[in-house]
Amino acid sequence: xxxxxxxxxxxxxxxxxxxxxxxxxxxxxxxxxxxxxxxxxxxxxxxxxxxxxxxxxxxxxxxxxxxxxxxxxxxxxxxxxxxxxxxxxxxxxxxxxxxxxxxxxxxxxxxxxxxxxxxxxxxxxxxxxxxxxxxxxxxxxxxxxxxxxxxxxxxxxxxxxxxxxxxxxxxxxxxxxxxxxxxxxxxxxxxxxxxxxxxxxxxxxxxxxxxxxxxxxxxxxxxxxxxxxxxxxxxxxxxxxxxxxxxxxxxxxxxxxxxxxxxxxxxxxxxxxxxxxxxxxxxxxxxxxxxxxxxxxxxxxxxxxxxxxxxxxxxxx
Numbered sequence: 001x002x003x004x005x006x007x008x009x010x011x012x013x014x015x016x017x018x019x020x021x022x023x024x025x026x027x028x029x030x031x032x033x034x035x036x037x038x039x040x041x042x043x044x045x046x047x048x049x050x051x052x053x054x055x056x057x058x059x060x061x062x063x064x065x066x067x068x069x070x071x072x073x074x075x076x077x078x079x080x081x082x083x084x085x086x087x088x089x090x091x092x093x094x095x096x097x098x099x100x101x102x103x104x105x106x107x108x109x110x111x112x113x114x115x116x117x118x119x120x121x122x123x124x125x126x127x128x129x130x131x132x133x134x135x136x137x138x139x140x141x142x143x144x145x146x147x148x149x150x151x152x153x154x155x156x157x158x159x160x161x162x163x164x165x166x167x168x169x170x171x172x173x174x175x176x177x178x179x180x181x182x183x184x185x186x187x188x189x190x191x192x193x194x195x196x197x198x199x200x201x202x203x204x205x206x207x208x209x210x211x212x213x214x215x216x217x218x219x220x221x222x223x224x225x226x227x228x229x230x231x232x233x234x235x236x237x238x239x240x241x242x243x244x245x246x247x248x249x250x251x252x253x254x255x256x257x258x259x260x261x262x263x264x265x266x267x268x269x270x271x272x273x274x275x276x277x278x279x280x281x282x283x284x285x286x287x288x289x290x291x292x293x294x295x296x297x298x299x300x301x302x303x304x305x306x307x308x309x310x311x312x313x314x315x316x317x
Contacts, residue, residue, distance in 0.1 A: 011056060028079065033239065057086050084117070134295075186250060229249060
């Protein structure tokens with residue numbers, strides 16, 4: 001067991017997620033594909049009610065999550081050590097705690113090589129939480145018929161707004177933080193969303209901005225007439241991947257999202273990144289259509305594990 005892993009209490013004890021847990025969490029996931037749910041910046045940002053908790057079971061990282069949509073608690077883990085014992089212990093513990101009696105957000109790479117697990121447990125694909133993986137080269141080159149619409153949108157924006165300004169945003173600047181938040185509010189109105197609908201994402205964005213000096217983040221901003229009309233905040237992670245944590249744009253500017261993704265991909269390619277984790281769609285139809293339109297090259301799949309034949313609703317985290 002890694003000495004760093006000892007900083008996380010042994011199961012069934014848990015500790016609440018803290019900012020100084022970044023190093024130890026990343027020591028658990030560094031040899032795993034970059035699943036969005038286990039990325040520390042994502043964990044920290046979306047821990048808006050400060051209920052996420054960590055434990056160590058058989059040198060696997062166990063996390064007590066709170067579902068984005070239902071607010072129900074559930075257990076998950078990443079790692080492939082002593083799988084049957086780990087799953088049995090977690091399912092038994094789930095029955096005793098006030099959490100769902102299933103394991104959710106289980107990475108495919110946990111169970112990929114354990115064919116015997118399917119004979120003991122009910123293992124179901126959780127499509128609502130698959131991570132979309134985009135090709136950086138595809139987003140830059142936009143070759144072929146399937147990217148024709150994207151090319152047209154990018155060109156429309158560039159032709160209509162020749163004097164736009166592209167800049168790297170300083171997330172430590174109070175002025176930039178205010179601009180990002182104001183654009184979020186503008187987007188909220190454009191989408192016809194209530195504050196109740198957007199509150200969790202807004203709080204997550206604020207948590208990220210407040211702690212941005214602790215993270216290795218990059219942010220791109222697009223300005224027209226000195227006004228921020230789009231931003232993207234991303235992080236370079238393991239295995240030549242990047243993760244887009246937040247992006248928002250003023251949709252009055254036709255083609256703005258397509259152009260923003262094109263710029264982001266160009267920057268990331270210069271840094272050696274080949275793929276972007278565009279995270280999950282949570283089963284929200286509009287979000288699913290938008291993410292599939294970027295033609296993902298693959299998915300990082302996740303599963304639900306239970307001991308019964310009862311199927312559980314697929315909600316968000």
